[in-house]
Amino acid sequence: MTGAMVTGAPETTGYGGTLAAEAARFAALGWMRGTSGNLSVVTGRDPVRLLVTASGLDKGELRPGDMVLVDEEGTAVPGATAAGKPSAEAALHARVVRLTGAGAVVHVHTVASVAMGRRRPGGIAFRDLEMLKGLGRSAHDEEVVLPVIRNSQDMSVLGDRLEAALDPGVPAVVVAGHGLYAWGADLREARRHTEVVEWLLELQLAEERGR
Template sequence: MITFEKQAQTVVSLAQFCSDKGWLPATSGNLSVLVDRNPLAIAITRSGADKQRLHVEDVLLIDDKMQVQSGLDGYRPSAETSVHIELYKKFSCGSILHVHTVFNNLVSELYGDVGAVLVRRHELLKALGHWDEDAEVRIPIVPNYADLTRLGEAVAEAATADVPAVLVRNHGIYAWGETAQDARRHLEAVEFLCEYLYRLGVSRVVG
């Protein structure tokens, strides 16, 4: 049986994984797991929580209006919760992970004017569900809107079912999956690809 308490623990485990990778610096990022789809209810990290030392008390149960249904008094969800809500409404995803890293920021800036980064014929595309040897995907890049309602709408509009990630320029990445494990795999694959593409570009310039 799915419960908020169980999903809150899953959020804590995801935070530990991302923290161990160095993907959650300076209280940044937000992580969520679906609790119920109808009506929508998600377990999500609270605003200001240090995700490198996350506890279950730092996870809130919220509805589709970003209203807290369960959690410690005085805590509120991240302002970027609106992005999560829009993605849950668009897809049948069970978890959404948002992290800030150097490589996803660099790639989003390098390809930001194009609006997407093209990845061709790479082994890690299999982790995103693309098994053809000539596979290619375009990872969307959206502007870093200060208006977070607008950001949520932009991410959801750019998001596609066959590429479970969107880069926000000079900000970070949103990755999702049907399960928490899927979301984690997708995030790890795209982070690898961001580092690969950046290092490949540098090596070509130096060479």
């Protein structure tokens, strides 16, 4: 899904429809409530281009044209689309792509990610769980630490914090008090990583509440 660059209206490329479908999936899970969250997919590498969900729209009701093409800084590409404006967080999506080579990024606002980010500001450790295989890690005898970074309204500052905390073996990060970012080679892999990490967070939260 990371081949040709989008140069025309997103709805004519297939990317817009795929993003809308993925957003509806996450919204149905309750992970993108009240217009929160955003998704992106890389549509070109030279120069870097990402198609991102437009700001302020209900993610369960997006249409294929409700997307904005942005550059490597997360800024809307002039003349590429009339869908609206990208979220300021598009800049962080673009930073993730530059740092990791990801082909898609998912950002959701889940209760478990916010709660566990507050409880474990130094990182959230997991081990001896079969679900870790979904991140390409061992299910036994290995500790996997999900990075947690402090939030900021300045995407440059937030991006610097993400870069400093980034673990090449963990395709996700929690922004404390905000939510979860996860990524992958394409939207399907980014979805899988999001679902796996969210499951791990929900389990951890449930176990802590039960103590």
